[in-house]
Amino acid sequence: MPMQSETAARPAGPRPVQSGRAGGAGTTAGRYGPWRLLTLFLAFLVILVNPFLNYFFGINWLQGWYQSLGVGHLWFVSPLEGLESLLVTRSLYLPSLIGMAIPLLLAFLLGRVFCSWICPISFFAEIIERCRLPGSRRRGGRVRFGHHLIWFALVAELLLTMILGAPVFVVLSPPGLVGREIMMAVFSRRFALEGLFLVAVLAPELAGRRVFCRSFCPLGGLLALVGARRRMVVTLAPERCIECERCSQACPMALRPARGETLSVYCWNCGACVDACGPAALAFAWDGADPGSRAGVRFAYHFAQGRNEHAQEK
């Protein structure tokens, strides 16, 4: 498998140890982090201000939140919600399909960037991460579940939806609930009870990292599946890697970028590893590495990887 052979191809022996990540030519520290936080903040701002605009000023230019967002006459529909709606009612509705097209295209080209760069849950998680228990910042934190659980979450969610004949995720979608709670607060001067689910989703963030996003979010699972062969990936230049493992410490998804795991289906292109990499061995690349060899192995490789990791934890 290519990723392992890359690792093996590295020259053995002592490596030059670089002190600190700041300074030095080619350093990329902090390049994406602030932008990601800004994007997350702006994305949160959109759903924060639009109930106020609609309620107090009658401005309908923006409507909804990340289940369906209306920007003027442009509509976005969350793919999983749209899929549920389609499966339960077994009817196609063109505006809904068109609304799903842009998020799906985004996921197809860039991967789970909705999750890491837009989703309000990620915004809260990044905030919490900055004021959290010491020690939990490393390697995905203390609370961890297998990556592959996300596929079970996706399948279970769709099955449950079809058995019940009523959608499950649209009712309790965490990014949707954030919008719903803000809107309820503005329109009805109260919060909806289901907001407690948000507390349950965000509570593990105190001791872990993206626990829900990584292993349980059905929408994340769908976007990861769509983005399995994404064009944008984080690539590793093995000759520059000093195996300091800073990237593994930085990765909120508990992947090991230095071992090529950024090419896996579970990487959500947040760029935290790129920022953490001192010698600039990691970088975003459009259609990086060799897509032909990479595409086929992704699922197989990382299912095996996840299982090994799991076995080690026990």
Add this chain to the structure above:
Amino acid sequence: MNRRKFLRRVPAWAAILLAWPVSLRAGILASPVATNRLRPPGAVPEDLFAGRCIRCGRCVEVCPYHAITLLDIRAGVFAGTPLIAVEQIPCTLCMKCVQVCPTGTLARIGQEQTRMGLAVINRFTCLAWSGKTLCRTCYDKCPFKNRAIVLDRLKPVIREDTCTGCGLCTHACPVTDDLGLKAVNIEPIYAHAE
């Protein structure tokens, strides 16, 4: 959790599901639509509504009269769906909500095709029918005056083929009985049609 452990727990989960009170299960799947509790214009039949609506709340946000409210988890699987309580704020048939619905749960129809329900006059409590006064508030407030509500010897009569169920009459009706009902109420008779 390994596979064996997981499989061992399956019967326990099945037992919990079966033991779950039937009434509670019905409560989770029960529709919130009732007298004076209506879906916005153009809504698909109620048995499809929970499945089709993606709870984006856009109809609620665009409603300029704040007539549409959002249900919470107490409505079971209907949490997040829109509902209009017509005796509180009626629908003015501005048809903005049907224009923004992304899933076609609210079909893009016109004012006159709207069938949120049917106004029904309670002739025992109605002031005009019980002969207390010459009240014709509902007749005056009806957006389809003389078509959806007509006066028959000074008493209001609903025309079923024209009434849209917008609830402007219900909201305006001066009578409120012990049950909180007005003398003219909207019955969601089309909610389970088709």
